[in-house]
Amino acid sequence: MHIMGSNRNEDAVLALLxxxxxxxxxxxxxxxxxxxxxxxxxxxxxALSEARPHGAMRVAxxxxxxxxxSAVTRALRPLEKIGLVTTERHERDARRSMAALTPAGxxxxxxxxxxxxxxxxxxxxxxxxxxxxxGLQRELGAPRTARRHP
Amino acid sequence: MHIMGSNRNEDAVLALLxxxxxxxxxxxxxxxxxxxxxxxxxxxxxALSEARPHGAMRVAxxxxxxxxxSAVTRALRPLEKIGLVTTERHERDARRSMAALTPAGxxxxxxxxxxxxxxxxxxxxxxxxxxxxxGLQRELGAPRTARRHP
DNA sequence: GAGCAATACTTGACTAATCACGTATTATTG
DNA sequence: CAATAATACGTGATTAGTCAAGTATTGCTC
Numbered sequence: 610m611h612i613m614g615s616n617r618n619e620d621a622v623l624a625l626l627x628x629x630x631x632x633x634x635x636x637x638x639x640x641x642x643x644x645x646x647x648x649x650x651x652x653x654x655x656a657l658s659e660a661r662p663h664g665a666m667r668v669a670x671x672x673x674x675x676x677x678x679s680a681v682t683r684a685l686r687p688l689e690k691i692g693l694v695t696t697e698r699h700e701r702d703a704r705r706s707m708a709a710l711t712p713a714g715x716x717x718x719x720x721x722x723x724x725x726x727x728x729x730x731x732x733x734x735x736x737x738x739x740x741x742x743x744g745l746q747r748e749l750g751a752p753r754t755a756r757r758h759p
Numbered sequence: 760m761h762i763m764g765s766n767r768n769e770d771a772v773l774a775l776l777x778x779x780x781x782x783x784x785x786x787x788x789x790x791x792x793x794x795x796x797x798x799x800x801x802x803x804x805x806a807l808s809e810a811r812p813h814g815a816m817r818v819a820x821x822x823x824x825x826x827x828x829s830a831v832t833r834a835l836r837p838l839e840k841i842g843l844v845t846t847e848r849h850e851r852d853a854r855r856s857m858a859a860l861t862p863a864g865x866x867x868x869x870x871x872x873x874x875x876x877x878x879x880x881x882x883x884x885x886x887x888x889x890x891x892x893x894g895l896q897r898e899l900g901a902p903r904t905a906r907r908h909p
Numbered sequence: 910g911a912g913c914a915a916t917a918c919t920t921g922a923c924t925a926a927t928c929a930c931g932t933a934t935t936a937t938t939g
Numbered sequence: 940c941a942a943t944a945a946t947a948c949g950t951g952a953t954t955a956g957t958c959a960a961g962t963a964t965t966g967c968t969c
Contacts, residue, residue: 618879619872622782624892629779630825631899632772649955667918675780680956682919704917704964722769729768733898734891741886742774748883749781799925817948830926832949854934854947 632732639728644721649674651725653684654718657694657710664709666699693717782882789878794871799824801875803834804868807844807860814859816849843867 637648646654656673657665667685671678685708688694693714699705710718787798796804806823807815817835821828835858838844843864849855860868 618882618884618887619876621887621889621892622879622882622884624889624896625775625887626779626783627825628892628895628899629776631896633776634825635899647955668916675777675784677957678918679920679958683955702917702965706918726769729772732768732772733894734768734772736888736891736894737768737771737775738886738888739771739774741884742771742778744883744886745778746774746781749778749785797925818946827927828948829928829950833925852935852947856948 636725636728639724640721643724644717646717646721649676649684650688651718651721653681653688654693654710654714654721657708658715658718661710664696664707666705666707670708688714786875786878789874790871793874794867796867796871799826799834800838801868801871803831803838804843804860804864804871807858808865808868811860814846814857816855816857820858838864 633648636651640646640648640651652674653670656670659673660669665673667678667681670685671681674681676684685694685696689696692711694708695711696706696708699707783798786801790796790798790801802824803820806820809823810819815823817828817831820835821831824831826834835844835846839846842861844858845861846856846858849857
């Protein structure tokens with residue numbers, strides 16, 4: 610099945626995971642140093658901004674950012690407390706907890722996006738194949754964006 | 760500096776991080792279900808196997824797998840306990856703790872590598888640019904492998 | 910429309926990682 | 940060669956995530 614000890618796929622994917630971990634760490638440090646949010650929180654805010662104006666369910670956000678719903682519940686709590694996010698229950702379905710970005714959240718997200726862009730500009734990422742990555746995202750079950758309010 | 764709301768680099772990198780998280784999770788599940796090791800542990804074993812036969816310092820392993828030395832210390836402990844790894848101090852430098860793969864560790868690593876390869880074969884990763892990724896690894900401070908015994 | 914199944918969320922218990930700090934050892938420098 | 944700096948490791952405290960299980964609520968089926 611596999612020729613011992615040499616698999617291009619494997620090498621490439623392991624390199625990808627390694628690179629991802631390192632970039633994520635770098636972004637995380639910059640973001641928390643300058644704006645006090647983690648990279649994970651950045652991704653949450655971004656997912657919510659794509660679900661405007663009606664907000665998104667926990668499960669949708671979870672899928673969008675590749676976390677469990679449980680993690681989303683926990684991660685959103687502090688963001689609500691500092692006024693970046695609001696949550697209210699869906700009017701027709703009492704199970705759903707719709708989270709939405711506040712103006713303050715949107716503003717912070719704007720800053721954060723600038724920081725992220727600046728950090729990424731210092732990286733030699735020219736040759737990344739957006740097509741392949743997007744295909745992978747699709748294949749791995751990532752929806753294009755957090756669903757609006759299905 | 761940046762045209763509002765559209766940055767190819769950013770899109771590509773965010774997709775990369777997303778894809779990486781999902782792949783890692785998938786590998787982690789398969790590995791722990793079948794061989795009882797996490798993906799993180801898999802990476803540790805792999806790093807050690809590349810540092811044979813003399814083993815590697817905690818700091819070198821940490822750099823190789825993109826973790827902190829502290830995390831490596833903690834992660835190696837259970838692996839020692841179940842006999843996959845041995846640690847002994849360096850003869851000429853009492854600060855150094857040299858970790859090495861045992862035969863059992865090497866065997867398990869072999870199994871794990873097969874599992875990883877199988878999982879990756881189910882993924883459409885043909886188009887990944889090994890060159891670009893390797894360049895990124897270099898740029899981000901990843902050494903080619905855990906140093907032998909410098 | 911009563912009852913069962915599915916969905917959305919939350920909580921409890923746990924794990925793996927981080928940072929900040931401390932200690933032991935070796936290297937450097939005056 | 941004494942004093943200082945740098946290196947390697949480990950530990951305490953904290954955090955962010957996981958899974959498993961529980962509680963509401965809604966949808967489905969007969």
